[in-house]
Amino acid sequence: MHWFYLVLAIAFETIGTTALKTSEGFTKLWPSVITLGCFFTALFLLSLVLKTVPVGVTYAIWSGLGIVLISAIGWVAFGQKLDLPAILGMALIVAGIVVMQVFSNTAGH
Template identity: 50%
Template sequence: MKSWLFLGVAIVSEVIATSSLKASSGFTKFWPSMLVILGYALSLYFLSLTLKAIPVGIAYAIWAGLGIVLISILGWLIFGQKLDVASVIGMALIISGVAVINLFSKVSAH
C-alpha cells in the first residue's frame, strides 16, 4: 500500500513541476523555476521508491498516463488551453487503461 502512496506523490510532484515549467517562462521566473527543480526531483525520488514493489512498466504507465490527464486538465483550467473532443476521448482511454491495469493485471502489485 505504501508503494501506491509513493506513486501518488510522484505523480502529483511531476504535475506540479510540469505546471511550474509553463509558469517559469523558460526559467526566467525564480519561484516557478524552483518548483520545477524540486517537483521533478521529488517525483523521480518517489518513483524510485515505488519501483521497489511495483514493476517498472506498470508504475511508469500509471505515472505517465495520469500525469498526462492531470496536466491536460490543469492546462485547461489554469492556462486556458483548449481540449477538443478527440483529446477528451484520448484521456478517457488513458484513464480506462490505468483502471484495467490496476483491476485486472496479474503483474501489478495489489
C-alpha cells in the same frame, strides 16, 4: 505504501510541470526553483515505488495520470482547449490504467 508514494510522485510531477510552464524557459527564479524541487521529489518518490511495483506498470500509471492531470490544469489555469478527441483519448488512458489495475497480474498487488 508504494501506491501512496506513486500518488505523491504524480502530484509533485504535475505541480512541477505547471511551474515549468510559468518559468518561461527557466528565466523566472521561483517557478524554476519549484519546478526543479518538485521534479527531484517526484523522481525520488518514483524510485521508492520501483522497489515493489514493476517499472512498466509504474510508468504507465505515472505517465497516464500525469497526462490527464496536466491537461486538466492546462484547461483550467491556462485556457488550453480540449476537444472531443483529446477528451476521448484521455478517457481511454484512464480506462487502460483501470483495466491494468483490476485485471492484470503484473500490477504488483
